[in-house]
Amino acid sequence: MAESHATAVHAEHDHKPHGWRRWVFATNHKDIGTMYLILSGVMFFIGGTAAMVIRAQLFKSGMKLVDPEVFNSLTTLHGLIMIFGAIMPAWVGLGNWMIPMQVGAPDMALPRLNNLSFWILPFAFTLLVGSFFVPGGSIAGGWYMYPPLLQQFGAAFPMTIFAIHLMGISSILGAINIIVTIMNLRAPGMSLLRMPLFVWTWLITAYLLIAVMPVLAGAVTMQLTDHYFGTSFFNAAGGGDPVLFLHLFWFFGHPEVYILILPAFGIVSEIIPTFARKPLFGYDAMVYATASIAFLSFIVWGHHMFTVGLPVAAQLFFMLSTMLIAVPTGVKVFNWVATMWRGSMSFEPPMLFAIAFVFLFSIGGFSGLMLALVPSDYQYHGTYFVVAHFHYVLVPGAVFAIFAGIYYWLPKWSGRMYDMRLAKWHFWLSAIFVNVLFFPMHFLGLAGMPRRVADYAPQFTDWNMVASIGGFVFGASQLLLPYIVWKCVRSGKPIEANSPWEGARGLEWELPSPAPYHSWQSPPGEAVLARADKH
Amino acid sequence: MKRARLGTLLGTLALALAGGPQPAWGKSGWDELNMPRGVTNVSTRIYALHMMAFWVCVAIAVVVFGVMIWSLIFHRKSRGAVPDVSLTHSTRVEIVWTAVPVLILIGMAAPAARLLVRINNNTDPQVNIRVTGFQWGWRYQYLGSNVSVISKLSESSTAASMMHSGISPTSVPHYLLSVDHPLVVPVGEKIRLLITSIDVIHSWWVPDLGVKRDAIPGFLNDASFTIAPGKTGTYRGQCTELCGRGHAYMPIVVHAVTPAAFEAWLKHQSALQSEAATHPPTTAATSG
Numbered sequence: 175m176a177e178s179h180a181t182a183v184h185a186e187h188d189h190k191p192h193g194w195r196r197w198v199f200a201t202n203h204k205d206i207g208t209m210y211l212i213l214s215g216v217m218f219f220i221g222g223t224a225a226m227v228i229r230a231q232l233f234k235s236g237m238k239l240v241d242p243e244v245f246n247s248l249t250t251l252h253g254l255i256m257i258f259g260a261i262m263p264a265w266v267g268l269g270n271w272m273i274p275m276q277v278g279a280p281d282m283a284l285p286r287l288n289n290l291s292f293w294i295l296p297f298a299f300t301l302l303v304g305s306f307f308v309p310g311g312s313i314a315g316g317w318y319m320y321p322p323l324l325q326q327f328g329a330a331f332p333m334t335i336f337a338i339h340l341m342g343i344s345s346i347l348g349a350i351n352i353i354v355t356i357m358n359l360r361a362p363g364m365s366l367l368r369m370p371l372f373v374w375t376w377l378i379t380a381y382l383l384i385a386v387m388p389v390l391a392g393a394v395t396m397q398l399t400d401h402y403f404g405t406s407f408f409n410a411a412g413g414g415d416p417v418l419f420l421h422l423f424w425f426f427g428h429p430e431v432y433i434l435i436l437p438a439f440g441i442v443s444e445i446i447p448t449f450a451r452k453p454l455f456g457y458d459a460m461v462y463a464t465a466s467i468a469f470l471s472f473i474v475w476g477h478h479m480f481t482v483g484l485p486v487a488a489q490l491f492f493m494l495s496t497m498l499i500a501v502p503t504g505v506k507v508f509n510w511v512a513t514m515w516r517g518s519m520s521f522e523p524p525m526l527f528a529i530a531f532v533f534l535f536s537i538g539g540f541s542g543l544m545l546a547l548v549p550s551d552y553q554y555h556g557t558y559f560v561v562a563h564f565h566y567v568l569v570p571g572a573v574f575a576i577f578a579g580i581y582y583w584l585p586k587w588s589g590r591m592y593d594m595r596l597a598k599w600h601f602w603l604s605a606i607f608v609n610v611l612f613f614p615m616h617f618l619g620l621a622g623m624p625r626r627v628a629d630y631a632p633q634f635t636d637w638n639m640v641a642s643i644g645g646f647v648f649g650a651s652q653l654l655l656p657y658i659v660w661k662c663v664r665s666g667k668p669i670e671a672n673s674p675w676e677g678a679r680g681l682e683w684e685l686p687s688p689a690p691y692h693s694w695q696s697p698p699g700e701a702v703l704a705r706a707d708k709h
Numbered sequence: 710m711k712r713a714r715l716g717t718l719l720g721t722l723a724l725a726l727a728g729g730p731q732p733a734w735g736k737s738g739w740d741e742l743n744m745p746r747g748v749t750n751v752s753t754r755i756y757a758l759h760m761m762a763f764w765v766c767v768a769i770a771v772v773v774f775g776v777m778i779w780s781l782i783f784h785r786k787s788r789g790a791v792p793d794v795s796l797t798h799s800t801r802v803e804i805v806w807t808a809v810p811v812l813i814l815i816g817m818a819a820p821a822a823r824l825l826v827r828i829n830n831n832t833d834p835q836v837n838i839r840v841t842g843f844q845w846g847w848r849y850q851y852l853g854s855n856v857s858v859i860s861k862l863s864e865s866s867t868a869a870s871m872m873h874s875g876i877s878p879t880s881v882p883h884y885l886l887s888v889d890h891p892l893v894v895p896v897g898e899k900i901r902l903l904i905t906s907i908d909v910i911h912s913w914w915v916p917d918l919g920v921k922r923d924a925i926p927g928f929l930n931d932a933s934f935t936i937a938p939g940k941t942g943t944y945r946g947q948c949t950e951l952c953g954r955g956h957a958y959m960p961i962v963v964h965a966v967t968p969a970a971f972e973a974w975l976k977h978q979s980a981l982q983s984e985a986a987t988h989p990p991t992t993a994a995t996s997g
């Protein structure tokens with residue numbers, strides 16, 4: 175241990191580039207991880223600003239703050255930015271930081287590729303966000319970009335498609351890097367079934383990315399050729415089929431939602447055992463459940479298309495396969511609860527976010543189950559009920575897990591402790607107002623309010639006001655996070671031990687905090703591995 | 710008005726907390742938060758399925774969250790709880806919590822599948838209507854007659870919805886949910902809709918009928934429903950697939966009338982429209 179520390183410190187003085195070169199030519203997993211996380215934070219606030227305008231427009235019936243077409247642009251951009259710009263880069267950033275440390279490697283396996291996959295993204299997001307400012311404004315047909323509507327937009331249409339191509343390339347390169355790192359750079363003695371769950375879930379996520387990003391890229395390219403090169407893939411007048419796009423998109427889209435949530439499962443499975451001071455319940459079952467969720471995610475896409483007019487047999491198949499996903503998902507929730515059971519829990523900020531995750535993600539799972547029943551989905555589809563469902567799984571789901579991960583590992587990264595009191599404020603404000611924001615949307619959808627409307631009938635005003643107020647407070651509370659991180663990095667109290675968390679286990683905690691620049695210069699021995707073992 | 714709405718809001722909140730419907734509140738209480746039961750054979754069954762799924766979820770939530778909350782209260786370090794580190798797996802428990810959900814899911818899937826097959830039975834309709842979505846409105850053609858109705862947002866709603874209109878939405882009857890020419894259908898008869906679009910994808914939805922189907926260019930989707938006899942009235946819905954700038958402004962209004970009134974209406978429209986076809990009108994007088 176001491177020796178690897180010493181060599182690391184030595185390396186730090188030797189090879190670390192300085193100034194802007196350190197970032198532009200970055201090949202170090204921590205530097206690249208940091209850049210990913212900062213980019214994600216920036217996009218989170220841009221997407222969040224769009225959401226604030228949306229909630230202001232929907233504050234009451236007849237509001238008319240922005241033109242309906244601008245409103246549609248904002249909902250579209252909000253969705254694309256949050257998914258591709260905020261959540262996905264946050265996972266890659268956390269993966270970059272943690273995977274080498276957690277598997278006992280010095281860095282990612284392909285450092286230059288790592289640099290490329292990051293530096294593609296600022297260009298992609300400049301195109302995407304920039305499309306808002308070109309004549310005609312950004313695309314306004316929703317994040318799923320259905321034809322023929324998408325064909326009606328101007329310069330923003332090719333800009334957005336190129337942005338998606340770039341994001342896709344970046345994701346695929348990142349995924350390749352993660353797979354190679356996990357497969358080849360694990361410390362001797364770390365068998366697959368000894369890997370931490372965050373590593374496991376990221377491994378499976380990486381395969382999902384490689385499998386579905388090309389499908390998305392192909393589908394949007396077909397829209398591009400329909401528009402500019404006279405093909406008719408999706409153009410009914412030319413003998414094409416608009417529904418084909420829906421199939422392609424959702425064949426990507428459903429695995430995509432699991433790309434957004436699987437790493438969250440991993441983080442929560444790391445944090446709960448730490449603060450329950452007890453090994454994860456059912457480690458093997460967790461791994462198998464993740465793998466079966468990933469497999470099933472390829473055969474459920476039709477549940478986004480129940481009102482499209484698929485044959486009854488197909489609707490039945492997609493209903494049953496979708497319901498089946500609830501089984502491994504349930505196993506995960508039960509395992510987390512069983513990990514808390516007869517533990518010795520304390521409630522530091524990472525644990526608070528992880529507990530809120532289990533509660534609120536489950537609520538999203540329940541509405542998912544209801545949505546899976548086709549006849550009921552005929553009523554729910556295209557309404558605020560669906561908006562409530564996916565925001566429950568994505569915000570107190572994926573986003574809370576990202577927060578939990580940041581609060582868990584920030585002392586690891588910086589060697590300093592953040593302001594716990596402020597972090598708890600961040601937690602309570604987020605956890606309360608996320609419900610004020612999204613819970614009423616269930617009522618609105620059931621009462622008949624369609625999603626993506628710029629204005630609505632007066633009877634929907636009450637719950638929209640509640641949701642908007644929840645949204646404003648939730649949005650404002652998020653400003654705490656960058657402040658807490660900034661304050662911690664600048665002037666947090668240095669932590670003395672490797673780990674500030676009494677119950678934390680895992681290879682990352684065997685390194686000093688902050689971790690040396692090249693994480694594991696020499697592989698951890700069996701003794702270290704055994705100490706780090708979580709189960 | 711304002712005060713009444715606030716009252717309703719507080720009332721419904723209280724109800725939500727109290728945890729159940731109370732007859733005294735009727736339509737303005739719990740019902741406002743929930744899916745409408747609707748007036749067709751289809752919608753009432755969907756409502757029942759929805760409530761069944763809801764209560765199953767509530768039951769599961771009570772058990773799972775109950776265990777978790779118990780744990781959060783009693784198994785905390787500050788109460789001196791000692792972790793039971795040997796509790797890392799239990800094959801028996803794991804089999805149970807895989808098998809029991811499977812059984813619950815089968816219990817939910819069976820009635821859903823039955824209902825699904827039933828809803829999609831579009832045979833033997835008594836009235837056939839072709840529904841065509843366009844940016845932004847609906848066209849209804851009564852097959853077997855020459856009657857065709859173009860249905861768009863009502864004038865009063867259109868005026869109020871303009872930027873800087875200065876018109877309060879509450880002063881407009883059924884703001885954004887009223888049209889110039891509604892769809893007229895008879896109660897008690899099986900009605901089949903053949904749904905398509907001439908431009909982008911729309912979706913035709915009336916919650917009280919339990920019908921939602923996408924209108925897709927190049928496709929002819931069908932859906933059918935029968936409104937319970939005696940349930941004459943006006944039912945309102947909206948487009949539920951984003952279709953451009955006017956998406957929020959293409960509502961659907963259905964007038965359900967007695968079969969006799971429907972026949973009379975159709976005859977009258979038919980005469981009006983064939984007259985209009987032979988003598989182009991100076992003022993538009995298409996339908997009611």
Ligand code: HEM
Pocket residue numbers: 318431432434435477478496497499500503538539540541542543545546551554555556560563564567568571572
């Ligand atoms: C128990 C597990 C789940 C089930 C059974 C389920 C089921 C469904 C169904 C049936 C829909 C389609 C609703 C409709 O449009 O009519 C849907 C939509 C959606 N779900 Fe889930 N879901 C589950 C978990 C998740 C998770 C974990 C995520 C992401 C983290 C997620 C994200 C979404 C999103 C983003 C949409 C909406 C996409 C859109 O229309 O824009 N779901 N879900």
Ligand SMILES: [Cu+2]
Pocket residue numbers: 427428431474475477478
């Ligand atoms: Cu899905």
Ligand SMILES: [Cu+2]
Pocket residue numbers: 910911912948949950951952953955956957959
């Ligand atoms: Cu529409």
